[in-house]
Amino acid sequence: MIHSLPLADQSPPDDARDHLLDWTPQQLTTWLSDCGERAFRGKQIWQWIYRQRAVEFGEMTDLPASLRRALAERFVIFRSSIAKEETSPDGTEKLLIRLADGGEIECVLLRDGDRRSICVSSQVGCAMGCVFCASGLDGVDRNLRRGEILEQMLRLQRRLPAEQRLSHIVMMGMGEPLANLENVLQSLDVARSPDGLGISARRITISTVGLPVAIDRLSRHAVPYNLAVSLHAPNNELRSRLVPVNRKIGLQPVLDAADRYFQSSGRRLTFEYVLLGGVNDSKTCAAQLAALLRGRPVLLNVIPYNPVAGLPYQTPSDAQIKTFRQTLESAGVNVQFRQRKGSEINAACGQLRRHRED
Ligand code: SAH
Secondary structure, eight states: OEEOOOOSSSOOTTOOSEEGGGSOHHHHHHHHHHTTOOTHHHHHHHHHHHTSOOOSGGGOTTSOHHHHHHHHHHEESOOOEEEEEEEOTTSOEEEEEEOTTSOEEEEEEEEETTEEEEEOOOEEEOSSOOTTOSTTTTOEEEEOOHHHHHHHHHHHHTTSOTTOOOOEEEEOSSSOGGGGHHHHHHHHHHHHSTTTTOOOGGGEEEEESOOHHHHHHHHHHOOOOEEEEEOOOSSHHHHHHHSTTHHHHOHHHHHHHHHHHHHHHOOOEEEEEEEOTTTTOSHHHHHHHHHHHTTOOEEEEEEEOOOOTTOOOOOOOHHHHHHHHHHHHHTTOOEEEOOOTTGGGTOSTTHHHHHHHO
């Protein structure tokens, strides 16, 4: 199901007002005090945005009318627009978001039992060049600002009825979150804050291609987010073919950095493995993978490939998936085969944008 939407809650492209979601609470408090307003107004404004889901200052009825006017002259709340939206029968919703400069990114809401998880982008495009992924086919345009990351979360929260709240966040949309770590961490601070979305760090996962220096920075940040490392191959030769940044980094330094993250955060690591038919789905690959993960307290998340038009990769057959799974399970690996939720709406990384460009 595809709709094109004329939306009232977006600012015109040449809007010179600041994006309020880019501002920290401290910056807003300073601005309020410069305007002669009391500091508690800041908390009220954030609560209107994150809790009451306000999209315009006019909705903030417990603020003085003069303040509402001053805010609307100085700021916009939503800066992007929804270029396209798709809903799949299992309740998955995917948004293609057009940013103020015309760049396009994707984000997804997944409904699963009581869970209301969102998958959020961190960059326009991606520089990592994973050969099977739609997001990086044209390289990276730029990092997203903190407000642009937060706006995806708010737009997805608005898809839920008022009594439902977002429960989980995964930084698994377009881009490499650890290549934009500062803005990602700032936006997640707001996601965790009781005045923000109030989602605990334990329910937030950062997924990375595996950049050891940035993983160490994340360890020092000392907020126990879950870390998922996209492995995709059990040896250097194959990984360098599928994940080109591996040529400069190598598999072992990625595993070492992941081990250090586990030691500092105490959070069980996840390794992700996209299963590509005839490429990395052999019994030998499964056995090598089991040997690599032995002794590591990790969850292996195997994701059958979601085909991307124009790329020569395929989803493995059910029989191949079964053999791969049995080999891992009999070696004692803690493995989970992810359901392909939302695959009918191009819900894998970068696919919706690609589809539209075609
Ligand atoms: N750059 C980060 C996060 C974005 S990708 C990372 O590499 O982890 C999120 C996950 O989706 C990665 O594991 C990625 O390999 C996987 N992915 C990308 N394209 C896919 C596709 N077509 N089918 C299945 N999984 C895909």
